[in-house]
Amino acid sequence: MKTDGNIPAPAVRRLSLYLRQLELLWQDDRQTVSSKELGGALRLTDSQIRKDLAYFGQFGQAGIGYDVLELTTTIRRILGTDRNWNVLLVGAGNLGSALSAYRGFAKKGFRLVAVFDSDVRKIGKPVTSNPSLTVQSLADLEKTIEQRDIELAINAVPAEAAQEISQRLVDAGIRGLFNFAPVNLDVGAKVAVASVDLAVQLEQLSFQVSMSQTLSETDKPPRGRKRKS
Numbered sequence: 387m388k389t390d391g392n393i394p395a396p397a398v399r400r401l402s403l404y405l406r407q408l409e410l411l412w413q414d415d416r417q418t419v420s421s422k423e424l425g426g427a428l429r430l431t432d433s434q435i436r437k438d439l440a441y442f443g444q445f446g447q448a449g450i451g452y453d454v455l456e457l458t459t460t461i462r463r464i465l466g467t468d469r470n471w472n473v474l475l476v477g478a479g480n481l482g483s484a485l486s487a488y489r490g491f492a493k494k495g496f497r498l499v500a501v502f503d504s505d506v507r508k509i510g511k512p513v514t515s516n517p518s519l520t521v522q523s524l525a526d527l528e529k530t531i532e533q534r535d536i537e538l539a540i541n542a543v544p545a546e547a548a549q550e551i552s553q554r555l556v557d558a559g560i561r562g563l564f565n566f567a568p569v570n571l572d573v574g575a576k577v578a579v580a581s582v583d584l585a586v587q588l589e590q591l592s593f594q595v596s597m598s599q600t601l602s603e604t605d606k607p608p609r610g611r612k613r614k615s
């Protein structure tokens with residue numbers, strides 16, 4: 387596998403899309419797939435797919451396409467999902483509870499094995515959405531990370547607590563942080579941080595809709611648009 391050089395982040399992100407599509411094809415008993423078909427299903431060009439995969443090695447055979455199982459296995463290895471990861475979650479609130487209920491993570495090899503919160507009313511009680519997990523006190527954080535060999539953490543605490551908790555997680559040995567709090571974490575370069583902010587995504591969506599509306603307004607009669615006062 388070729389992993390030298392700088393691989394663009396969008397190419398790595400698209401690997402997850404390729405994997406999901408390949409898994410669907412495998413469920414349909416498909417043995418091979420062409421880059422054209424894969425691209426068609428994902429609304430990408432076949433040359434984009436070939437270019438992305440070329441960052442990681444040589445795949446596929448002319449006239450035959452990609453071996454679905456082989457490419458699936460390879461992409462899982464590249465993404466590090468050919469193994470199971472023990473994951474913890476901090477913040478058993480609205481978001482944390484919803485995430486705890488989602489069984490799809492385990493199917494992808496991400497096993498949520500511990501949930502922590504600072505609220506004494508929640509500690510020692512089952513997570514409302516997933517009674518197989520009990521909310522633990524932060525006093526157990528370091529010990530649990532070590533004993534359960536946890537490498538990834540999901541941060542679902544309020545923004546004001548996020549930096550401190552994240553640093554504590556990193557100091558305790560967490561190697562990858564998934565951050566939902568709307569803050570830019572500073573935890574050093576050795577730790578991988580992935581952040582999701584739906585509000586930012588919605589702003590991008592609103593921008594795109596506003597732009598397309600502005601562009602088409604020259605053609606269409608004006609339509610009532612709600613504005614913030």
Ligand code: NAI
Binds near residue numbers: 478479502
């Ligand atoms: P919430 O208030 O329902 O839950 C927060 C939980 O964190 C509570 O159970 C609270 O006891 C706990 N907590 C507070 N301080 C803590 C600490 N120092 N250590 C451990 N636990 C602590 O809030 P909600 O709605 O679940 O949101 C959680 C976070 O996720 C917030 O930062 C929010 O802004 C963010 N969020 C992000 C979204 C996104 O798209 N990225 C979407 C929704 C929420």
